[in-house]
Amino acid sequence: MEEKVTMRWIIGVIIGVLAAGGGAVTWIEYFTSNSDNGDAFTWKSLQSNYLETFNIAYTDPSMLAVWPTFEDDSWAGGISDGNYCLSSTIDEEGAQYMFVGLGEENLENTPVSIEVKSKSLPGSTPISAAGLMYRFESSNAYYYAFTVSNQGVVYFYKKNQDGYKVLYTGKSEVFESDRFNKLAVIGRGDSLHLYINDSLEKIIEDKELKSGDPGIVGIGIGKHCFDNFTIYKNIDRLPG
Numbered sequence: 001m002e003e004k005v006t007m008r009w010i011i012g013v014i015i016g017v018l019a020a021g022g023g024a025v026t027w028i029e030y031f032t033s034n035s036d037n038g039d040a041f042t043w044k045s046l047q048s049n050y051l052e053t054f055n056i057a058y059t060d061p062s063m064l065a066v067w068p069t070f071e072d073d074s075w076a077g078g079i080s081d082g083n084y085c086l087s088s089t090i091d092e093e094g095a096q097y098m099f100v101g102l103g104e105e106n107l108e109n110t111p112v113s114i115e116v117k118s119k120s121l122p123g124s125t126p127i128s129a130a131g132l133m134y135r136f137e138s139s140n141a142y143y144y145a146f147t148v149s150n151q152g153v154v155y156f157y158k159k160n161q162d163g164y165k166v167l168y169t170g171k172s173e174v175f176e177s178d179r180f181n182k183l184a185v186i187g188r189g190d191s192l193h194l195y196i197n198d199s200l201e202k203i204i205e206d207k208e209l210k211s212g213d214p215g216i217v218g219i220g221i222g223k224h225c226f227d228n229f230t231i232y233k234n235i236d237r238l239p240g
Helices: 011-020 061-066
Strands: 029-033 046-051 076-080 083-088 095-099 114-119 130-139 142-148 155-162 163-171 183-188 193-196 199-205 213-219 221-230
Touching: 029 076, 046 183, 083 213, 095 142, 114 130, 114 142, 114 213, 130 155, 130 183, 130 221, 142 183, 142 193, 142 213, 155 193, 163 199, 183 221
Parallel strands: none
Antiparallel strands: 046 221, 076 083, 083 221, 095 213, 114 183, 114 221, 130 142, 130 213, 142 155, 155 163, 183 193, 193 199
8 A cells, every 4th residue: 555645733732832822722622421330341431531523613723723624636635514534536545644642641552433434436445444543653654544444344554664564354243334433442552452333343463563643544545534533541441
């Protein structure tokens, strides 16, 4: 897969600037999740550090500074109908991403989730998909990517100096067609726990990428849309 990434955004820096200036960070929501039932520990038990719903008007300057409207020779992006979408009609094997940092906070093992939906366009291939980026290293643009196509085909990639390597692929049994599906990753050192719709899909063991930030990624021809991007507080046990 050819790397064709043109945009990188650090939300943590923008949050800090707005906070210092007293500006209202209207596009970010902090909340405490619903209390869990008894000893049950599920995804609903997790608490969020950052949640982006993309429901603010796309003309809002603070929103555009983080999730911009853009168009270049290969990709276009912007907020549409309460989602952030990345689309390409020509880039069969390219990737477009954005990453999120929360200041100095260590996010290497933080639970992260995103709801995704991809629409095929003429020229779409089996790898065309939307997904979640994990442990993005800004110094070299290495990262993991967890994607799902509109047919429920799952890929987990590692991108490093050798390009893209597929660490896992399969057909999800819990994927639901024609709707948004939730992807999530929780790191535990060299173990990466992958979830689809709150159900454990796979545990990947890989020692290479140790730290970095989460984000979103669109791969290949298609319209790739995202909703409810969430960075959770760190946890001491995995949701069941």
